[in-house]
Amino acid sequence: MAKTTGAQVIADMFKGYGVTHVFMVPAVLRRTFAELEFRTDIARIHTHGEKSAAYMADGYARASGKPGICMAQVVGALNLAAGLRDAWLAQSPVIAMTGGRDPRTKFRKLYQEVDDVPAFEPVTKWNATVDAPERIPDMVRQAFRAAVTGAPGPVHLQFRGNEGQIDAEEAEMEAEIDERCARVPPFRPEPEPEQVDRVLALLREAARPIFVVGGGVRNSRAQAELRALAEQLQIPVATSLNAKDAIPANHPLSVGVVGSYSRESANLTVKRADLVCFVGTEAGGMTTHIWQVPAPGIAAIQIDINPETIGRNYPLQASLCADARAALTRLMERAGTQPPVNRRAWLDEVAGLKHRWYDKYLPALTSDAIPIRPERICHELSLHTPDDAMVVVDTGHAGMWMGGMFDLRSASQSYIRSAGHLGWAFPAGLGAKCAQPERPVIVFTGDAGFWYHIAELETAVRWKINTVVVVNNNGGGNQSKRGFDRVYGGQQTEKGRELWTYTQVDFAEIARSIGAVGIRVTQPAQFAGALEQALAAGRPAVIDVVTDIEVLAPPPVA
Incomplete structure (x- = not known):
């Protein structure tokens, strides 16, 4: 294996993972930015603030499903960490790279010396340091893997040197790329078949069921499967703000955004349901308006890729721990073998709530x-x-x-x-x-x-x-x-x-x-x-x- 610089490896790995833009406040990983010009066509977006760089990387990640990359030198690292809070709350795959302290000068009051690693701990899935050049390939590869697997989220790599000068050092190494981890989701865990049957039976038996869907549906690119299953079972759909685009407002089964930043008719519909099926949402305080919509004690089902989320906020009658699209697809397949469901009375009630909302707000609109x-x-x-x-x-x-x-x-x-x-x-x-x-x-x-x-x-x-x-x-x-x-x-x-x-x-x-x-x-x-x-x-x-x-x-x- 030939010797190469860390900067060349990072540039080649970014290219291999399909990165098109990097958002940063200089100066950080300077040699890497030169190699990005020489070896790739990746745009290097110099922003006016580290927090903006993090937000741009977050918007990039949510729009593309690919990890967004943001960077800052050691003195700006805390601002970058502050900018990761939104990505953390929204489960957005952002990779933050910063400069960090050099072991040879620690504790000697080097200019701008602060230990920033602890600041990233509350807002990242994985928070690590790169202290030797030969570790760059496996650490960058793991950053991409951690950002996109399971429930996605931000990660942080701190590179040795206040500007990450370790990227200029050489070692025997080469780019390591796992193409599956270039975007969300790299893996689609399947639900247990017997639990699919249990969930489907509950959905069919309910008189007034409703789907409450969140950003996991968006991350999984499961919007079409959600709409198809809702149509198959004739179940209305309310969304969190993160999943507002999971179903168009003009779809007959769409009731709008539920929770705190919501549409009145959506909250009223969820309150009148006798079974709530949460799909790809943590059922957190915003989506449920501090666990009032639906009320505690409602019959509930939850479908989520993260086992720690399932049942956290509502007791469940059934659950599926799986990728949203995989779970919805299996439910559709099983539902297709069974007779249609008649929910005319429930759908008429929901339509009435929606029409009353429009009539109420039309003068203001x-x-x-x-x-x-x-x-x-x-x-x-x-x-x-x-x-x-x-x-x-x-x-x-x-x-x-x-x-x-x-x-x-x-x-x-x-x-x-x-x-x-x-x-x-x-x-x-x-x-x-x-x-x-x-x-x-x-x-x-x-x-x-x-x-x-x-x-x-x-x-x-x-x-x-x-x-x-x-x-x-x-x-x-x-x-x-x-x-x-x-x-x-x-x-x-x-x-x-x-x-x-x-x-x-x-x-x-x-x-x-x-x-x-x-x-x-x-x-x-x-x-x-x-x-x-x-x-x-x-x-x-x-x-x-x-x-x-x-x-x-x-x-x-x-």
Whole structure:
């Protein structure tokens, strides 16, 4: 075996695993970045912050199913760790690489010396150091394997040297690539046949069953199998925010997003069910609105690839520990040998709940009020988002508005959302566009979220990452309004209002000054044309929509 540098091995392994972009703040693994130019066509995206780099890698991973790569030198490693929290919560396969301490200079107060490894422990599946060049091939290979197997998630490799200078050292080694671990899922564990029969019997016997599906369905690429089984058994489908694109809103069995950032009719439907089948979801606090939807004690089934998840939050009558697509396929095969199920009464009840929701919110969805109501933006996006588009959504009010008010109309549309970190959506949208450059990518955020990483507009312009950012610009973070009014005695005060309002800024003007397209929308009828213009611009675009700060997202119904 010939001697080669660690940088050459890393470049060859990235190429072998199908990596197309790396997101980083220099300086880290400098020799590797030179080899990426010499040996590959991988884009090296230099961002303005380590947290943004992590978010871009996360968006890339969720859009492609392949691990997203982010990097930082030792002094920026803690920022990178902070950025991995959303990937950890969303079970997204991100590989973080950082520089680290050299054993020869530890404990001597070297410039920027901090032990960063413990900071990555809470937000990674695997957290390791690379201290010898000959270990680079097996450690990088294991990073890819850990990121994509089972329930996917972030991993961290710390390379010796504050900038990871170990990559310049030579050893007898070669690239080691396991092509199965180039994307999620590399393996599809099968369910036990007798348990498949048990689950199917329970689903058939129930009078008012419902599927509650999560991001595991998305990771498994099991959307088509889910819809087919739901149609076969005539069972309505509610989704978590992570699985909003598992079934289009116009499908007769779709009831919408359930939980805290939800649609009222979805929560009411799940509450009326007599059997809930969780598929690819941990049944955590957001999806169940802190375990109120469904209520504790409901008859439940759970299908998940992670055995630690099964039965954690609800006692179960049956379960399948398997890949979501494998489990749904086996259920379909068995269901196909049995007589059809008649659920006309239950489906009519569900349809009634959905129609009542639309009737209740139609005035807001179609409102011509000025300042613009956020519901109207969501409705316009429902009508005018291209059929092949990917929609990337922030948390907070952005997540509430879009989770409940925005409808995906096509099975070819995709939806990715923040798992809890405000400001995530814009850089994540840039990463998603890098992963799927041929698809339109529309980011929905508020001014509170956009301010976090607005510097990455320059990154988008520099690298020609042509996303469209829709900013719900009301001059504040009004999700906090209710909470601050409450602590001020139940009424709004001038001093209390200072805690959640900002200076009103024209983001379209900022976008134009950086070289992006900037469009300001002040009337509802202008939005459709603005979106069309932004999508056709061939440049990064920001649509600044001036909205009513007094309009709050409706609280979840439990």
